[in-house]
Amino acid sequence: MSRVLSLLGKDRFAAVAAVVLALVVLCALFGPPLLGALAVEQNLRAVNLPPLSLDRGWAFVLGSDSLGRSVAARLVVAAGTTMAVAVPAVLLSLVVGSLWGMWAGYHRGWRETVSMRIADVILSFPSLLLAVVVLYVFTPGIANIIAVLAIARIPIYLRTARAEAVELRSRLFVDAARTFGTKDSTIIRRHILPIVAPTLLTVAAVDFCFVMLTESSLSFLGIGIQPPGMSWGLMVAQGRQELRTAWWIAVFPGLAIVLTTVSATVLAAWARIAFDPAQRWRLTVPGARKRSVEPTP
Amino acid sequence: MLAYLRRRVLSSALPLLVVILGVFFLARLTGDPTNLYLPLSATAQQRADFAARNGFDQPVLVQFVDYVGQVVRLDFGESLRTAQPAATAVLRAFPATLQLAGAAMVIAVLAALVVGSLAAYRPNSAADRAASFLSSAASSTPDFWFAIMGVLVFAVWLGWLPTSGTAGAAAWILPVVTLLIRPFGVLVQVVRGAMVTALSAPYVKVARSKGASERQVIFGHALRNAGAPVLTVAGDLAVGLVNGAVVVETIFGWPGIGKLMIDSILQRDFAVLQAAVLVTAVAIFLLNILIDVGYALLDARVRQGAMA
Numbered sequence: 001m002s003r004v005l006s007l008l009g010k011d012r013f014a015a016v017a018a019v020v021l022a023l024v025v026l027c028a029l030f031g032p033p034l035l036g037a038l039a040v041e042q043n044l045r046a047v048n049l050p051p052l053s054l055d056r057g058w059a060f061v062l063g064s065d066s067l068g069r070s071v072a073a074r075l076v077v078a079a080g081t082t083m084a085v086a087v088p089a090v091l092l093s094l095v096v097g098s099l100w101g102m103w104a105g106y107h108r109g110w111r112e113t114v115s116m117r118i119a120d121v122i123l124s125f126p127s128l129l130l131a132v133v134v135l136y137v138f139t140p141g142i143a144n145i146i147a148v149l150a151i152a153r154i155p156i157y158l159r160t161a162r163a164e165a166v167e168l169r170s171r172l173f174v175d176a177a178r179t180f181g182t183k184d185s186t187i188i189r190r191h192i193l194p195i196v197a198p199t200l201l202t203v204a205a206v207d208f209c210f211v212m213l214t215e216s217s218l219s220f221l222g223i224g225i226q227p228p229g230m231s232w233g234l235m236v237a238q239g240r241q242e243l244r245t246a247w248w249i250a251v252f253p254g255l256a257i258v259l260t261t262v263s264a265t266v267l268a269a270w271a272r273i274a275f276d277p278a279q280r281w282r283l284t285v286p287g288a289r290k291r292s293v294e295p296t297p
Numbered sequence: 298m299l300a301y302l303r304r305r306v307l308s309s310a311l312p313l314l315v316v317i318l319g320v321f322f323l324a325r326l327t328g329d330p331t332n333l334y335l336p337l338s339a340t341a342q343q344r345a346d347f348a349a350r351n352g353f354d355q356p357v358l359v360q361f362v363d364y365v366g367q368v369v370r371l372d373f374g375e376s377l378r379t380a381q382p383a384a385t386a387v388l389r390a391f392p393a394t395l396q397l398a399g400a401a402m403v404i405a406v407l408a409a410l411v412v413g414s415l416a417a418y419r420p421n422s423a424a425d426r427a428a429s430f431l432s433s434a435a436s437s438t439p440d441f442w443f444a445i446m447g448v449l450v451f452a453v454w455l456g457w458l459p460t461s462g463t464a465g466a467a468a469w470i471l472p473v474v475t476l477l478i479r480p481f482g483v484l485v486q487v488v489r490g491a492m493v494t495a496l497s498a499p500y501v502k503v504a505r506s507k508g509a510s511e512r513q514v515i516f517g518h519a520l521r522n523a524g525a526p527v528l529t530v531a532g533d534l535a536v537g538l539v540n541g542a543v544v545v546e547t548i549f550g551w552p553g554i555g556k557l558m559i560d561s562i563l564q565r566d567f568a569v570l571q572a573a574v575l576v577t578a579v580a581i582f583l584l585n586i587l588i589d590v591g592y593a594l595l596d597a598r599v600r601q602g603a604m605a
Contacts, residue, residue, distance in 0.1 A: 117311065124312045124585070126539040133574055137323045138560050213439050217544055220441045221559055236442055240548075243479070247449055254442030259436035 097157025105165025413488025435482030
């Protein structure tokens, strides 16, 4: 752990990204209980206050919206909603997709064919269209949004895990385990999962951004999180009505989305190198990482 | 070639069938379909009448046969809002989306080919750094927010462009730019990768040694061979463009199929939503076939069935 931290300290971008993500997680954990009341408190004498002024205290440092609610407090509380949707959706698709993919790739045959067909069908269809129909028929609550996002992203892990498992099943150590009479489920758990896991976790980190962006799009379009719930996408939608008079209501939640996704991307790219024993040295030698990216002419 | 196409049509038809089945079962098996079609204020009498008129009181199997017949005839019932056939509303909105998405895709592909080739030709040049910055920015910025920032800066503050509508060339700029930024960001990386590989291939050396100009080497020899992966990714992106079109059309009031979908969701007009989703699914099916044809034209090995 301390080694990871010292590696992180050497890469300025990754360190900043880690701090931003830690802040978002802190907001998501402690924001709703601490600022939940302030975020919904209306104050019709403080409507559309401009940002960056401390006349009304720190709560209104990012201005207020058309009902006089503090934009800063709403941002913090909405971080909780965003995480409450994105984290379970990513975990669900990661677990289901990985297990399914390893199972399909290990057994091959009809199990693989059917699984790959299902993945093709889900992927060949725009995720938003799937969400539109499902969220129309069911009500757009948090659980349904998580389910839609998870189903839409399962194929990503399914394909990755299958490809790796197909390659691993012909390796000598798997053959050896099979000769000893090890059960298939044990081989997958003990011999395939540990090798596939780092790749899948990297995919999950990148996919986290996709899921977050999709959730905010859905909320923005009015088929995701519903008022009085709070989400960054929904806040942008609400600010859109006031764009001419109060630009800050739409700008800050969008910035929050961009900052979070950029940080997650940067940290995922860093983690891919840091957790790969063959590449970790690049982080300790200044400039080595940059040189490695350039192709030799 | 024909055997190849037949195989591709069959495999692309599967998702289409799943969508048609999925919409039916979602609508019928999750309770009373009249709840989907009629407003919440409808009386019990109205619901019963509506159910009888549309055959919702029949057994599921009979309903299914009816439904398939309707889909084949493109008869999706009437819109609750306008009392027009839902298919008419969808087909009227369709060209607007096609124009918008087509313009965005053509510009994105052309720009990505030029910028990506230059980036591959001179690594770490201005074009290379611009390409990698743009593609990482595009993948982490929500398109709805990008569009709203565009409106804020160019329409509200500077007043150069209109905020919405389709009148005049200026109205096209913001929607098309918003829509193309993501496919461009991905494509430029794909072109760059494919071109780096192609430029180090022996045939490029041959072309240079026989005295072909650099421009011809890049755009005539290397780019042609880098075409196949670019086409594959461009096809996937074109399907994904439907997601972007829904957002962009909603923001800019573009009278296309995406705006129609969102409007019919907000006003609970299930007939139109169903028609829009199914027509989009058919369009994606046709697009996939077109991409397969393009793939075969680009690569003789695919044409002759040497590759699956």
